[in-house]
Amino acid sequence: MDTSQLKRHSKFLSLVLRHKPEVLSLQLDPQGWISVDTLLQAMQQNGRHLQRNDLETIVAENNKQRFMFSEDGQMIRARQGHSIKVDLGYETAVPPQTLYHGTATRFVDSIWKQGLIKGNRHHVHLSADLATARQVGGRHGKPYIFTVRSEEMAQAGFAFFVTGNGVWLVEHVPTDYLVGE
Numbered sequence: 675m676d677t678s679q680l681k682r683h684s685k686f687l688s689l690v691l692r693h694k695p696e697v698l699s700l701q702l703d704p705q706g707w708i709s710v711d712t713l714l715q716a717m718q719q720n721g722r723h724l725q726r727n728d729l730e731t732i733v734a735e736n737n738k739q740r741f742m743f744s745e746d747g748q749m750i751r752a753r754q755g756h757s758i759k760v761d762l763g764y765e766t767a768v769p770p771q772t773l774y775h776g777t778a779t780r781f782v783d784s785i786w787k788q789g790l791i792k793g794n795r796h797h798v799h800l801s802a803d804l805a806t807a808r809q810v811g812g813r814h815g816k817p818y819i820f821t822v823r824s825e826e827m828a829q830a831g832f833a834f835f836v837t838g839n840g841v842w843l844v845e846h847v848p849t850d851y852l853v854g855e
């Protein structure tokens with residue numbers, strides 16, 4: 675299967691595993707998992723012919739490691755980014771002194787009023803490196819980077835989680851902990 679086909683399937687998997695499993699008449703378990711066989715079968719019935727080895731390629735090569743298999747390889751889920759209710763079971767983690775959040779310039783005024791809010795997602799997404807933040811912000815327009823004083827937030831009692839692929843998650847970032855460009 676060529677790269678563009680894999681990318682198309684990968685985007686569809688994000689839709690199914692994070693937002694709308696119902697497009698394939700599927701239901702994820704409370705932790706966001708679905709059986710690989712069930713998923714592949716449902717995709718097949720939807721005219722999306724994907725073999726197990728193609729799925730393995732997508733999981734392994736996805737640029738942001740968006741998906742993961744269970745240890746026994748029988749189940750698959752998205753690592754983060756859900757809008758449907760799932761309990762990802764991430765442990766809280768101690769963040770570094772600062773983390774970054776990339777946004778677009780048009781959101782900046784609103785962010786200075788409300789802080790960073792999670793919107794449709796379960797959490798606000800932060801990254802440990804500037805390059806990732808810039809890329810995330812660039813998806814929305816002209817990128818603008820906020821630095822988040824994460825160590826101070828953790829000391830003040832905010833819970834931080836980190837996913838297997840280095841995305842940091844937090845409920846909300848009040849303006850007190852934001853530093854602009």
Ligand code: HQG
Binds near residue numbers: 755784791798811
């Ligand atoms: C902005 C992608 C106005 C926020 C990425 C962002 C990431 C506010 C947008 C992951 C606001 C939400 C998440 C406020 C936050 N007023 N705008 N008070 N607070 N915003 O896509 O962080 O490709 O839901 O700055 O790489 O851009 O899905 O969040 O611009 O890791 O794997 O509201 O999604 O990963 O946009 O991206 P999003 P995000 P995936």
